[in-house]
Amino acid sequence: MTSAQVEPMTAPESAPPPGRAAPGRNRSTPARRLVPYGYLSPTILLVVVLMVVPIVMVVGYSFRDNVIIQENSVFAGFANYAEVLTDLDFLAALKNTAIFISVSTVAHLVLGLAFAMMLNTRLLGGVAKAVFRIVYILPWLFTIAVIAVIWRLLLDPSGVVNYILQTLGLVQEGVNWLGDPATALWAITFVNIWSGYPFFMISLLAGLQGIPGDLYEAAAVDGASPLRRFLNVTLPQLRPVIIGMAVLDLIWTSQQFALIWMMTGGGPLNATEMLSTYTYKLGFSEYEFATASAAAVIVLLLTMVLAFFYVRQQRER
Template structure:
């Protein structure tokens, strides 16, 4: 009797393929940079390279206007730091940003608390929100044109003040050396407070009512509730907004340039307008680069504190 054996159709056992772990790990680590590469290229081209070029210009003389520039060391920085116009611009910038930031916080908090109160109805709050947010909706060019007309000697501001008996004759607010800086600061305050109002209003709406109820049970009056409940709860928002406003206001250029151009007699000259004039009016690109680097360093100090505050939060 012949026995037949069925052929073994079982597939041969294959040894498991060991993955290339180093290559896989490297690919996994580099893949996020592949997605970020377009943004990184844009940042390098539009930010890093120009900053490096400006820093290099600040250490050379006769840049851009002449083909062969020479190394000047710190001479451009010495020229800028000893220039009376630069020192005046630094002083004006300090006054401009300090007064603007303080006024933004006070007005923003006052209007935010008014819009957060329970004494006003929903329709009334909506109307006030539209009115208070209007300055933030206008562009800088529109704001400058509006206020140049309002502050003209024959403008609405002088007419109202004369009607109330506060002025005997029209004042040219933007051409008077004693009033121009304060007029420009007032316009900047008017155009910037809505952003603070919105941010602080969001912070107020995030404060639990239980804290106010507990303070009322303990016998705290409205002023004590504001000082011991509202302000401590808003402290992170207030500090962050103040540092941000210092950075933004220190870089304000368009509004001042379109209102006064840094005049009269340089009383509204700030660091941004001084740098612009050095580069495009006097064609001193080397000293303009040095001034720009100084402004960059001052801004980086403020940015450092802002980032540090955000990390603490």
């Protein structure tokens, strides 16, 4: 009796899981690899045309002279930068910009946090919170042009602000807030604070509402006072939001132009001259496009320093 030959058993091929291609079949072709770049191409084109090309042109202009007539344009090296950095008007604009953005940022944070905590408290009912939210957010709803016109009328020597101060006996006669070099910078800083704090308030209110209530309950059980709970619970939890908003506000405020130009135009006597208005006047009032390009590059570098800290903070977060 002969033994039957037994053929070796082979394991059946397992089917690939659903949604996954079989091995050797998921190799993307070069055309498929280019598909994502095809979707991104309109955005990349807009960024290149509207941002990269103008920046490269301005940087190129900053190293040349007589850029209006390209045939007579000559390489000037760092002469335009030296002229800008030694200009007394530029130094005054740099000082005014530093005061303007630092005071505005600190006031935005303080007012935004104060109003956010007021709207987040349990002492106010739902209707009261809704009313206060509408009132507090109103300055953010106006455009810069409307804000400039309103406050120019309010701060006029015969305007409402002087009328109230005279009624209270704080001043004897109308003060020209925007025409006096001693008060013009602080007046536009106040207007910028008034128009910008609602954004901080909304952002910080969202951060406050995201803090777990268990942290406050644990701190209260440990006997922490309201001040200690604010310092040890609220501020540490809001630290990422506060730092991010502060850096963003420094960048935005340093680029403020419309409000200053429509309220004072950089005057009187350069009392409210900012880097933005200084660069604009060089380019479109004095037609010194090469020098204006150098000033614009300096402003760009200062802004990039702030942007670097913002990006690093966001990555750490």
